[in-house]
Amino acid sequence: xxxxxxxxxxxxxxxxxxxxxxxxxxxxxxxxxxxxxxxxxxxxxxxxxxxxxxxxxxxxxxxxxxxxxxxxxxxxxxxxxxxxxxxxxxxxxxxxxxxxxxxxxxxxxxxxxxxxxxxxxxxxxxxxxxxxxxxxxxxxxxxxxxxxxxxxxxxxxxxxxxxxxxxxxxxxxxxxxxxxxxxxxxxxxxxxxxxxxxxxxxxxxxxxxxxxxxxxxxxxxxxxxxxxxxxxxxxxxxxxxxxxxxxxxxxxxxxxxxxxxxxxxxxxxxxxxxxxxxxxxxxxxxxxxxxxxxxxxxxxxxxxxxxxxxxxxxxxxxxxxxxxx
Amino acid sequence: xxxxxxxxxxxxxxxxxxxxxxxxxxxxxxxxxxxxxxxxxxxxxxxxxxxxxxxxxxxxxxxxxxxxxxxxxxxxxxxxxxxxxxxxxxxxxxxxxxxxxxxxxxxxxxxxxxxxxxxxxxxxxxxxxxxxxxxxxxxxxxxxxxxxxxxxxxxxxxxxxxxxxxxxxxxxxxxxxxxxxxxxxxxxxxxxxxxxxxxxxxxxxxxxxxxxxxxxxxxxxxxxxxxxxxxxxxxxxxxxxxxxxxxxxxxxxxxxxxxxxxxxxxxxxxxxxxxxxxxxxxxxxxxxxx
Numbered sequence: 001x002x003x004x005x006x007x008x009x010x011x012x013x014x015x016x017x018x019x020x021x022x023x024x025x026x027x028x029x030x031x032x033x034x035x036x037x038x039x040x041x042x043x044x045x046x047x048x049x050x051x052x053x054x055x056x057x058x059x060x061x062x063x064x065x066x067x068x069x070x071x072x073x074x075x076x077x078x079x080x081x082x083x084x085x086x087x088x089x090x091x092x093x094x095x096x097x098x099x100x101x102x103x104x105x106x107x108x109x110x111x112x113x114x115x116x117x118x119x120x121x122x123x124x125x126x127x128x129x130x131x132x133x134x135x136x137x138x139x140x141x142x143x144x145x146x147x148x149x150x151x152x153x154x155x156x157x158x159x160x161x162x163x164x165x166x167x168x169x170x171x172x173x174x175x176x177x178x179x180x181x182x183x184x185x186x187x188x189x190x191x192x193x194x195x196x197x198x199x200x201x202x203x204x205x206x207x208x209x210x211x212x213x214x215x216x217x218x219x220x221x222x223x224x225x226x227x228x229x230x231x232x233x234x235x236x237x238x239x240x241x242x243x244x245x246x247x248x249x250x251x252x253x254x255x256x257x258x259x260x261x262x263x264x265x266x267x268x269x270x271x272x273x274x275x276x277x278x279x280x281x282x283x284x285x286x287x288x289x290x291x292x293x294x295x296x297x298x299x300x301x302x303x304x305x306x307x308x309x310x311x312x313x314x315x316x317x318x319x320x321x322x323x324x325x
Numbered sequence: 326x327x328x329x330x331x332x333x334x335x336x337x338x339x340x341x342x343x344x345x346x347x348x349x350x351x352x353x354x355x356x357x358x359x360x361x362x363x364x365x366x367x368x369x370x371x372x373x374x375x376x377x378x379x380x381x382x383x384x385x386x387x388x389x390x391x392x393x394x395x396x397x398x399x400x401x402x403x404x405x406x407x408x409x410x411x412x413x414x415x416x417x418x419x420x421x422x423x424x425x426x427x428x429x430x431x432x433x434x435x436x437x438x439x440x441x442x443x444x445x446x447x448x449x450x451x452x453x454x455x456x457x458x459x460x461x462x463x464x465x466x467x468x469x470x471x472x473x474x475x476x477x478x479x480x481x482x483x484x485x486x487x488x489x490x491x492x493x494x495x496x497x498x499x500x501x502x503x504x505x506x507x508x509x510x511x512x513x514x515x516x517x518x519x520x521x522x523x524x525x526x527x528x529x530x531x532x533x534x535x536x537x538x539x540x541x542x543x544x545x546x547x548x549x550x551x552x553x554x555x556x557x558x559x560x561x562x563x564x565x566x567x568x569x570x571x572x573x574x575x576x577x578x579x580x581x582x583x584x585x586x587x588x589x590x591x592x593x594x595x596x597x598x599x600x601x602x603x604x605x606x607x608x609x610x611x612x613x614x615x
Binding site: 067113116118119120122123124127128131134138248252255289291292294296302 | 361409412413416418420421422424425426428429430432433436437440547551554558562589592593596597599600603604607
């Protein structure tokens with residue numbers, strides 16, 4: 001795979017990969033210097049990087065399907081939002097409790113859900129996402145329904161808070177970087193190899209002595225953890241949460257990012273999140289056109305480039321080989 | 326209390342028949358291809374919206390507007406099959422990619438409708454504007470009779486189509502074994518397009534029948550698709566009659582949930598029934614077709 005890690009491991013630098021990462025780094029640097037509205041766009045992209053990385057572990061590595069990871073982002077995000085805004089907790093313990101809550105829910109639903117396959121699995125996860133959305137809408141006394149909760153405290157520990165846009169950008173770059181590195185670490189570990197074996201063939205993995213049900217559950221929990229962290233980051237970075245934040249469009253958006261970047265690759269999550277957040281900026285004032293563009297882009301990618309942008313370096317290598325031969 | 330419950334069961338049967346029709350739409354495509362079309366809700370929405378549009382903008386009477394809308398929606402089903410499903414199908418894409426692509430298509434259709442038609446909810450006049458009938462002391466409105474009558478008629482016609490026409494038999498052959506069907510000279514790919522057209526038309530009919538009792542807007546599709554899917558799961562995926570029975574069960578269960586738990590519980594009740602079936606008996610009441 002074309003992750004940074006493998007590039008280092010191979011000691012051979014692929015020019016196309018270098019160009020992609022150079023562009024991404026240049027964009028981050030430019031945004032940091034120029035500031036303004038682009039910074040908010042990049043915040044959004046980096047938070048989604050964490051979410052999509054989690055999705056990638058469950059779907060790209062392990063070959064499973066989930067249309068419901070927005071549920072875990074919502075559970076964690078709302079827990080953290082309510083505790084900080086209504087009960088004046090610090091963001092850190094509130095976020096940790098949100099993460100614990102999301103993981104507990106993932107454990108409870110994960111066991112029965114992961115026995116399903118194909119469209120049953122897709123629909124069960126979709127239903128979980130929709131149920132959490134309904135609860136967020138209907139549980140007025142806690143979530144304030146469609147109105148949403150505003151005035152959520154910024155991220156920070158005690159007196160140290162991340163308030164300025166640039167400080168938040170640096171913090172989110174670090175978090176997103178850590179999430180990519182940890183995903184790369186998981187991929188190269190015994191755990192990651194078991195995930196990939198399950199994606200290849202469940203029967204073959206079982207024959208090799210891999211406890212398929214257990215490893216699927218582990219992959220589900222890990223990815224739910226990433227989703228929960230992304231949810232918490234989102235509510236504190238924006239300072240506002242409503243059910244719409246974690247609705248069905250979030251699912252389609254994150255899949256678009258995953259496929260644009262390249263499902264199953266490490267860096268794809270970041271590339272997809274940045275490209276998809278930055279490109280339709282010109283559409284952003286027209287919310288309706290934006291969702292239309294995301295949906296159409298996703299269909300086009302699924303049809304014409306199912307392996308996404310992260311496959312460009314591999315295509316480059318193949319082209320070079322063909323030219324050399 | 327008894328009157329209220331009985332009355333809401335009646336309305337539940339009406340809504341349930343609609344879910345059943347949408348569920349049959351899922352089954353028709355699934356049987357022909359193994360694809361679960363998550364854009365099914367778009368057809369329901371388009372059925373109601375196009376009929377309303379044809380009446381308001383072209384001044385057509387209701388029956389003509391409805392026929393025009395059904396034809397247009399069936400055409401849009403074929404367009405969806407050609408543009409989105411066919412390329413993925415030819416490449417042998419995974420089931421998940423197909424679901425994702427049709428879900429994205431659902432959102433694209435929804436957003437185009439929003440841009441063209443605006444976000445105002447619309448409604449249709451009731452088909453027969455007479456006061457409700459009293460049957461054994463319960464009020465039964467004419468729209469309920471239209472819904473139940475049309476659904477029953479459609480099921481009979483579909484049954485005849487699949488059992489006694491050559492095309493219908495060919496479609497069934499495809500659902501049993503696609504390769505063998507192709508070897509018999511059945512144009513499998515045309516059957517897939519036809520399945521999308523039938524399924525889209527079923528969705529459109531459901532959307533037109535239900536709109537006078539509720540309202541329609543660009544975003545009603547997904548909830549209807551989910552209800553139709555639940556109906557199909559409850560009845561055993563791939564069994565059209567099962568899907569219809571499942572739809573009526575779901576409609577009644579939802580109506581009872583509204584009576585006992587309040588209107589807000591409607592969607593959660595439906596989704597809980599879905600999860601219950603998926604976890605305990607994913608093959609549905611009748612057992613899955615495959």
